[in-house]
Amino acid sequence: MAVEQGVTVLGFSEHCPHPDGRWQAVRMQMDELPEYLAEIAAARRDFPQLRILSGLECEWVPEFEETQREYFLKEMGCDFLVGAAHSYLHDGVFESAYGRQLTAADLRAYADYTVQSMRTGLYAFYAHPDLFAMSIWEWDRAADECSRTILQAAEEYRVPLEINAYGLRKPEKEYSDGPRRMYPVRQFWELAAEYQVSVVVSSDAHQPEDVWGNTGECTQIAQNLGLRVVNDQYETWLYGAGSRGGVK
Numbered sequence: 001m002a003v004e005q006g007v008t009v010l011g012f013s014e015h016c017p018h019p020d021g022r023w024q025a026v027r028m029q030m031d032e033l034p035e036y037l038a039e040i041a042a043a044r045r046d047f048p049q050l051r052i053l054s055g056l057e058c059e060w061v062p063e064f065e066e067t068q069r070e071y072f073l074k075e076m077g078c079d080f081l082v083g084a085a086h087s088y089l090h091d092g093v094f095e096s097a098y099g100r101q102l103t104a105a106d107l108r109a110y111a112d113y114t115v116q117s118m119r120t121g122l123y124a125f126y127a128h129p130d131l132f133a134m135s136i137w138e139w140d141r142a143a144d145e146c147s148r149t150i151l152q153a154a155e156e157y158r159v160p161l162e163i164n165a166y167g168l169r170k171p172e173k174e175y176s177d178g179p180r181r182m183y184p185v186r187q188f189w190e191l192a193a194e195y196q197v198s199v200v201v202s203s204d205a206h207q208p209e210d211v212w213g214n215t216g217e218c219t220q221i222a223q224n225l226g227l228r229v230v231n232d233q234y235e236t237w238l239y240g241a242g243s244r245g246g247v248k
């Protein structure tokens, strides 16, 4: 499908496994990682016309930071890691960003967690940084502050932010100002235009036919707001994020 749709560089980014098997419902186990990478290596041989990159979408779990750096990137040779906060640390405990309304305190924790993730230097880019918006009824001051905290860190640590096209393929939901997509959300990206941040457009394909799906619409969002899309310059930011050694 990637070849048919004119893709030239294709990155795989399955959810990463964890040594303690947490959040197993949506990810592989540690002992499945070699097979995943072997399949990607086989795809490289089968499709020499594509440049294929191996990656993992990761939550930052402090006790597994070294697993991600030393095992995923160095020992197993993953090309890149993507940071993401489907869950986030709140007072030292992981909470899910799904399935309930996030309070102002939740949003502060979500933003702080995202900042700490970026600070590790592990992640080549940050997936759907506006994901929190799916779980807030109203865009209020807390949402504004959460966004600005994330955007400030993305600028400071030079971590590109993803406009995620998977959100565009999901059904709209009802919010205080009417139906809208859960993400990407206009308010977040309008604020992003006030910061020196880079943007990565990604299909987040969960099915082959979506390999490049809705990316045109994401690019349009970026262009309308004057955001800098850096997909083309991936060689300068994608590789070696883990070997930057963190910004601490």
Ligand SMILES: [Zn+2]
Residues within 6 Å of the ligand: 057, 084, 086, 127, 128
């Ligand atoms: Zn994700």
